Amino acid sequence: MILKRLCAMALAAFPTIVQTQTPTPPPVAETSTVEDMRAALFGGVPGERWKEGLLFEGISPHPWLNSASNWFPGTEDIQPNEMRIIFMGTSPIIRPGQMNTSILVQLGNGENYLFDVGEGSVANINASNIALNELDKIFITHLHVDHYNALPYIYVFGGWAGRWHNPLRVFGPSGSAPEYGLASMIEGMKQMVRWHTDAFSVFPVGQGHDIEVNEFDYTDEGGVILDENGVKVIHWQRSHAKDGASAYRLDWNDLCFVWTGDGRPNERDVKWAKGCDVYVTETQTELVEISAGVQGVPPFLARYTIDTHHTPGYAAGYVANLIQPRMFMTTHMPFDPYLNEETVAEIREHWKGPYHFGAPDGIVVNVTKDQIWVREGIIPDYPNNRAPQFNFDNNQLVVPAPPKSREDIQNADVRSSEIDPDLYYPEGYKPELLQEWPTADRDLVIELEDLPPSFRDGMGDTWAKRKANRATLGLE
Ligand SMILES: [Zn+2]
Ligand SMILES: [Zn+2]
Numbered sequence: 001m002i003l004k005r006l007c008a009m010a011l012a013a014f015p016t017i018v019q020t021q022t023p024t025p026p027p028v029a030e031t032s033t034v035e036d037m038r039a040a041l042f043g044g045v046p047g048e049r050w051k052e053g054l055l056f057e058g059i060s061p062h063p064w065l066n067s068a069s070n071w072f073p074g075t076e077d078i079q080p081n082e083m084r085i086i087f088m089g090t091s092p093i094i095r096p097g098q099m100n101t102s103i104l105v106q107l108g109n110g111e112n113y114l115f116d117v118g119e120g121s122v123a124n125i126n127a128s129n130i131a132l133n134e135l136d137k138i139f140i141t142h143l144h145v146d147h148y149n150a151l152p153y154i155y156v157f158g159g160w161a162g163r164w165h166n167p168l169r170v171f172g173p174s175g176s177a178p179e180y181g182l183a184s185m186i187e188g189m190k191q192m193v194r195w196h197t198d199a200f201s202v203f204p205v206g207q208g209h210d211i212e213v214n215e216f217d218y219t220d221e222g223g224v225i226l227d228e229n230g231v232k233v234i235h236w237q238r239s240h241a242k243d244g245a246s247a248y249r250l251d252w253n254d255l256c257f258v259w260t261g262d263g264r265p266n267e268r269d270v271k272w273a274k275g276c277d278v279y280v281t282e283t284q285t286e287l288v289e290i291s292a293g294v295q296g297v298p299p300f301l302a303r304y305t306i307d308t309h310h311t312p313g314y315a316a317g318y319v320a321n322l323i324q325p326r327m328f329m330t331t332h333m334p335f336d337p338y339l340n341e342e343t344v345a346e347i348r349e350h351w352k353g354p355y356h357f358g359a360p361d362g363i364v365v366n367v368t369k370d371q372i373w374v375r376e377g378i379i380p381d382y383p384n385n386r387a388p389q390f391n392f393d394n395n396q397l398v399v400p401a402p403p404k405s406r407e408d409i410q411n412a413d414v415r416s417s418e419i420d421p422d423l424y425y426p427e428g429y430k431p432e433l434l435q436e437w438p439t440a441d442r443d444l445v446i447e448l449e450d451l452p453p454s455f456r457d458g459m460g461d462t463w464a465k466r467k468a469n470r471a472t473l474g475l476e
Helices: 002-013 034-042 121-127 151-160 182-192 194-202 267-273 288-295 299-309 313-323 337-348 412-416 453-472
Strands: 083-089 102-107 112-115 137-139 168-173 211-216 224-228 231-237 246-252 255-259 278-282 327-331 355-357 363-367 372-377 396-399 444-447
Touching: 083 121, 083 255, 083 278, 102 121, 121 151, 151 168, 151 182, 151 194, 168 182, 182 194, 182 211, 211 224, 231 267, 246 267, 267 313, 278 313, 288 299, 288 337, 313 327, 313 337, 327 337, 327 363, 327 372, 337 355, 355 363
Parallel strands: 112 137, 137 168, 168 211, 255 278, 278 327, 327 355
Antiparallel strands: 083 102, 083 363, 102 112, 224 231, 231 246, 246 255, 363 372, 396 444
């Protein structure tokens, strides 16, 4: 083996001298006629583009995409005029390829809007190279747990991971009684995670444990719940067996996104979602008899659930046809080979325009005024967190002092019985241990130029990009 390597090195040191020849240029031939070229390149179609199958005007990959077939997290910047939609969770049933429902909308102005935050969606958010402290605006359509069960995680771990300078903003409907509204749920959640937030008080917190609760009156049809940075979000009621289920519409830069959340097909959807660019609703395919055999759900239970709570495929297509979006999508649906063709057939009964599944997880939609393109995102199984993202406009990193120390919340006895590090670190090796926060009584303020570039650059990326895009949009 070693001998072989030595021989290879020797050969590399004395390369064989090869007689080089001047390459012959390709022959120049006579140009084909315009008719021949058109016939071959475009089938002779006027407009010089093949017209085939379900090709729709404006449904095509944008020139800046690295790959027209797949999205690879962290490899494409959002363009100033672009809206990017990523399906982080797509099903009411949690399974490895489909987490509970969650849709992230990213805008060219650098802002992120998370619509519903179902269990497991954080795995896909992390894998999509998005820092948890970049998620500070969360809109919950209704309080079925499959739509908000990852909220406690984002709340406490987003706070730990650098959401120190602004509260988590949560938007959601009131209910028919105070105990059914968003504010009541948030109170309950804070109670549920009380041990956790106290435990995390030994870390920098700042505003990390603050929640701005925006509970809106669910009967206030079309009410504006957010209007800032050129972004407007409105809501309306959905028929989902119990009062308080809502749909959302986001408008920005002449682009529009609707996520209806769960519910029965309704005239209100047509009224408020009319003409929206990307219209996303939920659907349940009408195959309860066969699904009973596959999923084990008794057919009467599935039928009753659909007919009181959900949108059958036929109805989804029917409503889409009244709304006439540039792209129609369905999510909150099983993605199964035995169902998918049936789903499409049901949708196509009434809707003949652009349609794509908002499933399985990782589907990415790039939206501009002229083009919309839908791709599968390649979500890695073992990604790592993205560095927390900070606004470095003041050229400082400000790390708040932890509100508590271990002495405040832990019995000294159990701490003193920790095994002496000298016993397990090997001879000659012992790191400097950081067991007491060095600035426990004051914030830690570091000038940007004093930060090692390795983490300074990683932590300001989003903000720098946001500034550049906002400058292009004339917002800075
Ligand atoms: Zn649901
Ligand atoms: Zn629901």
